[in-house]
Amino acid sequence: MAIDVKMEGWADKSEADEAAVSAWFKKPGAPVRQGDLLAELIVEKVNLEVEAPADGILLEIKADVGQAVTPGAVLARLGTAEEWAILQSRQTAAFPPTPAPFPVAAGPVSQAAAPVAAQAPGQTVTLAEVVASPAAKRLLRENNLTLEEVAAFTGGTVRRIGEEEVKRYLGARAEAGASSPAAGAGAAPSEEGKLVPYSGLRRVIGDRMARSLREMAQLTISAEADITRLVDRREALKAEGTNLSYTALIAKAVALTLPRHPYLNAALEGDSIRLHSKLNLGIAVNLDEGLVVPVIPDAGSRSVAELAAEIQRVSDLARRHALTIENNSGGTFTITNLGTSGVDMFTPIINPPQVAILGVGRINERAGIIDGKIAICKMLWLSLSFDHRIADGAPAAAFLKDVRLQLESPGELFN
Template identity: 35%
Template sequence: MAVEIVMPKLGMGMSEGTVVEWLKNAGDPVKKGESVVVISSDKIEKDVEAPDDGILLKVNADPDDTVPVGEAIGYIGAENESIDDQLAKPEGARSETSAETTPNTVLEDQSEPNKNENTSGRPVLKLRVSPAARKLAKGSNIDVHEVIGTGPHGRITKADVLNVIEAKAKERNTPASIQQSMKDKEPTTQSEKRIAGDDRVKVTPISGMRKVISDRMLKSLQQSAQLTIQMTADVTELISFQKKAREMYQDEEDVRLTITDFVAKATILALKKHPKLNSTFDGTNISTYESVHLGIAVALNEGLVVPVIRDADTLSLSEVSKRIRKMSIDAREGKLAGPDMIGSTFTISSLGTSGVTFFTPVLNPPEIGILGIGSIYDQAVFVGETIEKRRFLPLSLTFDHRIIDGSPASNFLSSLKTYLETPFKIVL
């Protein structure tokens, strides 16, 4: 009997997921544990592995389809094995046409049969439309033949239909005289519309993890009053302290004791001292936590993820170091699960390795604070009557000004600075 590939549940709040890309085609052999499809939730993009060896008999959901958690999105079985009628495509991912679709099957538009009539005897190029795009177009009275597809092989995606809807809305709100003036001036070819006089351009629809990040960042900026304050900490002594500490842990491969580890531990201590920063805001209620659940931003090729160290205030410096290292490795290998990236109360983001000093980190909702770590730089300063070379770490704190005022935010940053400048307090 065929084995189902089901839409996984990546977090407690996840009720449905979106198919991003099939890595295998119907008819391809697959091995148990091999990645066959990429799906995404509102927080993460993840590969789904084959539950058994066999042949990918059927793909039950196309890219851009939204499927309820637990529903089958594909089937694996023996070669030439038939699939019972009751194993039909789930309603939420079913195309409105009667055609069965797989990544190798072109979905032919049948809303206007005359469009595909051919009197020349030559093959007719079929219109490729994702089910989500077709459904949206039908509900918005949009003719899919008017839509320019930007997906693979010219496939029309939901984003393409949304662009047409937006354009028509603007047209309705623009006087006829202005519309005509705009038409007279607009480029006549697709390449001119992209970049005037240059067709050497790659158009990539935003999707998957990048789409999730885009939506969350825009929502964060639109729904909070974000303010960033900055400060530097003299970490000359901390760097010396770090070198000595690393010598003590040189036999433990999973303990690196990086500057980020020290900053993380110092941040935890500062949050315990200033608990208002260890809060979340849902638009109505402020939740202040006794435990510190620290998010550590990790950069990936596809975007950014924020795994969470739960109850970080109960951990020693070496334990914090181990957690950060393990989370970073898991994130880059795609091993993080949904629960690993929810529930943070404060986040740290670092651009130090990129040579950036100060920057403006964007809040990770519903948190009300995020710390940005810059690149350490050298500076000559007076120490008494002599000039010494000291090393400074840039700190950028973004906070929600609806909940926290400048004074308590600066007090938190001052406490963090004190811990970093007197490193023995971090480990006591």
């Protein structure tokens, strides 16, 4: 009897009401064992693995890559070899099989297309035993590949597929395609570029940002802060062995200021506005695949040193693709810093259901007045996007002014 593979276990950990299928690592017809990795979903920009609930054959994939699914949705069906044979016999007439670019075996992985060394006795592994590293899974997603394709290419000699095996497979496939007249006959002219999948994390980000702009009345205001004293104090502490990032210092300024402006630490819930009692601060981290926003819970209760350490910790988790749903959900306000990219001002897009986000630009040197004398000042642009349905321009401007004053007179930040 067929078994449904469902997506469960994340609805109680996240505010997200749906996830996106980012990759399948098995094809219909592949044998699987209980606990094998079948697919990955993206929930709150975090990859969530889907494992086989039992031994069997993957009969059918019900949710394609890029498709949105809700908690409890059926992603696939598992069954017996007999059920697979019956299913195939029904489909053969209408959908005759087409040869794959590289063979995929149902038992020991085929070596027919693999330019690899001969195997020693006992080295062959089955498809059910093959797993992929995080880097390999990323490449599989980006190139719309399955684990079976690469496993077949290795000739059954590799139990753990890594990034290098996927790259070798891609190179061999590209070479085979380039040498085939049929492959190039229908190809688009090179000057038109190439198509890449709009899926995975890129699609999740795109859909969320489009939804944010579609549903909110967003407005951005900017202010310039003279942070000369803050820079000097930070450099003095750095010389003593204490290194505080500018993001941490700005986070502390926000944490000190936001309680006086509760409508910017809020969320619209139907006919009501929820004013959050705590600041769960999102920190935007840029990855090659796209932007993720890990959350620092109860940031208002932390010292600047604690904020600096926690920002470093969650940023490292993000870069290692080790964030959990808990790390990435529950944020009430976000800071995004493009200063290291040489940007002065920009228009950050709010991360729903939050109602505001603070954009941080680069630090510029400019002539100014300090204590009545002309001096070189360190200037910083701040850009606040807010939902005009929840907060008007004057209250938003008051918050931005208070953050600016907190950074210009930074004594309290270092307490």
